[in-house]
Amino acid sequence: MNNDHSATVIRAYHHGRGGLADILEKAADNTGLSPAMMIRLLDSPTPSLLEKLFAAARRQRERHFGNRVFLYGFLYISTHCRNRCSFCFYRQTNTRAIRYRKSPVEIAESARQLARSGVHLIDLTAGEDPCFITDAEDDFASVIDAVRSIRADTNLPVMASVGVVPDTILDRLAAAGADWYACYQETHNRQLFDQLRVGQNFEARYRSKVAAKARGMLVEEGLLCGVGETSCDLVNSFDAMSRLGADQVRAMTFVPQAGTPMKDQPPSSSLRECITIALMRMVFPGLLIPASLDVDGLAGLRLRLDAGANVVTSLVPPGQGLAGVAQSDLDIEDGRRSMEGIAPTLRTCGLQPATIDQYRHWVAERKRCAYFHDRRVAEAC
Ligand code: SF4
Structure with missing residues (x-):
């Protein structure tokens, strides 16, 4: 900005x-x-x-989506990361973080379990794992293979949330069938970005999303609330999201993490996140806006849906040893971050899951509009 x-x-x-x-x-x-x-x-x-x-x-949500919400399954396939984001439990030097890297068989089984439960998309998430980024000829091959096999096995759309990657890898992710690329700036205030994403390049991160859009993928941009940003920063971020042409926009409350430089930062209430969700719904009425289970678990779902969110994210299958991001284990093994777990909350909010065809239709329409939008921009240039 x-x-x-x-x-x-x-x-x-x-x-x-x-x-x-x-x-x-x-x-x-x-x-x-x-x-x-x-x-x-x-x-x-x-x-x-x-x-x-x-x-x-x-x-606004009702006007654009009726009473239907979309549901995303979350697979955190590697908790290894070469970066040192000051807010993140999984930063490279945090010895308290539980590290794992799921095998292709484990990923396939978890994806099938999520698909059977009825989610509309599989969000394949990883840190910037040095084992994936090798600079060898088969660089990133395990992630590309996972995208391809999940698409073939489940026939569900896939989101790749795998950090900043070179354009060549974006090409291969798109060719393997990834519909979405998620890469969160977290703030568009450059100074704050440098404090949060230590040693990383603001432009490179932003450009990776522009490059993903140029390859026909939909893009999710994200913000953190409670990390020292001003309200003006949040509103400026809406402008940046608009210029990017983001297709899904998320806000999440910062949760202080043990073993990180921000561990003693006072936790902030989720209210600011909910206000941000509501404002994003007013600014971007037809976009997808998540209510994440990753901050307050099931207990916080209603607040976020009542603020205008229309996607429930971070549904995690129990019994697979999978972690969350902001809350590494909250509500996972007891099945509260499952379709059965969230069903009563959806009913209380007067909402119901969309069909998979409704989700596929939204994705296809959005891609079609993005294609014509990008052509108009290119022609205007
Ligand atoms: S936020 Fe992502 S890139 Fe940063 S340390 Fe955590 S896993 Fe790595």
Whole structure:
């Protein structure tokens, strides 16, 4: 995010302060929330203001998706990583992290179990595992093979969440059938990025998503809440997500992790994440917005769905020795992060799982629109 843009948003904040009633009316009627209003909602949330915001976000979800939600199975296939992100339990030097690397047989079995349970997508996630990134001819072969075999075995869409990879690997992921590439910036404030993603390159991370889109993949961008970002940073990130043309946008609350430089940071409430989810629903009404089970487990699902999320992510099959990311074991082995586990919450929220055909249709339509959008951009250039 360049400084000029930040200054523009900050000016809008100071000049655009309206009365509370004005903000409520606009949030409720979907007449458009200015950056100043969004910052005010994040900075000074009152119960009545939030009630109206969340109701407006749910109406937007209903308008675009009815009462259907999409469900993503999560397979964390390697917890090894060469990076040292200051917020992450699995950073290279954390001796407390439990490390594993799943075999092709184990990955296939877990994917089949998730598919049988009825998820709409398999999210294949890994750290930047030095065993995958070898610079040899068969670089990344095990991940590419996993994508290909999951597609063949389950016939489900696959998301590859495997860190920043070279364009040649994106080519092979796309050829193997990966529909999605997820790679989270976490913040678009460069200074904060440098503190969070220690020793990594902001542009390279952002460009990897642009490159994935150029190869026809859909892209997920993500933000962390509670890591020292300002509300202005969050709103600026919406602009960056829009320019990227992200197809799925997620916000997650930072959870302090043992053995990391940020272990003593006070935990923040999930409310800021929920406000961010609701604001993203207002800004990007037709996009996919996750309610992750990875922060507060099943107990936090309703809050996020009530804020306008329309994808339940991080469903993890029990009994497979698989970990979560922000919460390495919360609600996994007791089956609460399963289809059966979340069903009562969906019913309470008046929602029901989409069919797999509905999800496939959304993915195909989004890819078709992205294709024409990218062509128009290319022609305009
Ligand atoms: S956030 Fe991802 S890239 Fe960073 S240390 Fe953790 S696993 Fe590695």
